Amino acid sequence: MSQKAIIEALKNPDAYDEKVFYVKVLQTHISYIFLTGRYAYKVKKPVNFGFLDFTTLEKRRFYCEEELRLNRRLCGDMYIDVLPITLSDGSVKINGSGKIVEYAVKMKELPQEALMSELLKKGRVDMNVMDEIARILSDFHKKAETNGKIESYGSIDTVRFNWDENFDQTREFIGRTIEHQDYSFIHRAVQEFLKNRKDLFRLRLRKGRIKECHGDLHSGNIFIADRIYIYDAIEFNERFRCCDVASDIAFLLMDLEFLNKSDLSNRFLIKYLEYSGEEEDFLEVLPFYKCYRAYVRGKVTSFKLNDPNITEEEKERSKEIARKYFQMSRQYAEEIF
Known part of the structure; x- marks a missing residue:
């Protein structure tokens, strides 16, 4: 059947x-x-x-x-x-x-109108909610599992592999959802950062910051109802789920900035730093992972263009959204290059 x-x-x-x-x-x-x-x-x-x-x-x-x-x-x-x-x-x-x-x-x-992404459109997410999300995630990251295998996913080699895979899988979308000059600039910025900041990735490993994280931490995966539900963690690929906690946090920060909610993004970052005790190295690697998260969202949204189950109208809308994500990735790349 x-x-x-x-x-x-x-x-x-x-x-x-x-x-x-x-x-x-x-x-x-x-x-x-x-x-x-x-x-x-x-x-x-x-x-x-x-x-x-x-x-x-x-x-x-x-x-x-x-x-x-x-x-x-x-x-x-x-x-x-x-x-x-x-x-x-x-x-x-x-x-x-x-x-x-x-x-x-x-x-x-849970009611779809309780999705954080929907509440954000209506201006119904306040600073107290961001404080609570920061507390929940700080506790989650502290307790999250880590071991030798999990830590391997935070190595330079794996991070580079993830990026190479992204570039390979988005080549077909050059000229459709990502401009050639943006593709080339992001590629160059990422390679330079990986080459020049090996010390930073080693430090994050030594500090035990590579964990079995959520992996898909954006406002569309958070319900604000009788309590806060952070759901839909990545199950399909350990390599995407096991990462630096900074990569997890970068996703939600990027998402809030994508939705023009920089005030909430800033509050979330401040409170996460307070609860987690993260230091300067976290802030140094954060733009790199924001760049990565925006690029992945651009890629995944671009995949809809090849989905036969999606209408032409939805594909056009997806094309515009993907373009915006790739443009954001370019902006973050400028911060690290």
Whole structure:
């Protein structure tokens, strides 16, 4: 049974093993999310982007389980279970009997209007919220796991590999979402920083600042509801999740600056420094990781241009957003070059 047929079947309330109030479908470049009123069900697309491989059912099951494990660190009560999607007598059912044709992560549904990204548009995120997010993340980073393998992801070689992969995967978008001169400038700035600041990366390693982090820390992955939920940590690639805590923080700082919320970005940085005790080396490496995070967002948004499941209107909108991210990456590159 094709995943397209499964997705169509999940739009039917009868496919669920409990009462649903509605079925609304959201999608990203790597997943479908079904909102039902009380719970959300996330199904991974069978895609392979090189850095991510969900092409087999077994891989999707494994990464569903990883998503549950990793996100329970910050959202234990939001992430409920991994459930099979089954086919029996021509009917698709979540947590049913019959042949397993797919898997879903079951989560507590929170109102979309409580997303930080939505609240920011309405000016409804204040300094107290930024203080609390800084406190939560400082505590999270202090407790986050580290070991020899995790630390290897913060080495110069791995950081350079991540950048080389970015440049390789965005070459096709030159002239579409990134200008050739910006691509060349960012490439040159990154190579120079990696060559000239090896001491800085070694210092971050010695200080134990490479951890199993969140990896996708932006306002679209934060709910501000009865409490703050920081969810949707990267499960699909250790190399993106295990990083300098500065890279984690750089993502949210960049995101706030992208949304023209520099006041909130500044407050968040000040409070994170206060809670975490980070020092000058953190501030020195921060623009490098902001540059990286903006570039990755530009890349991921550009991928939508190749997604057959996305409308032309959405592709045009994605093109403009990707351009803005790449322009921001260029601005951060100017700070380190």
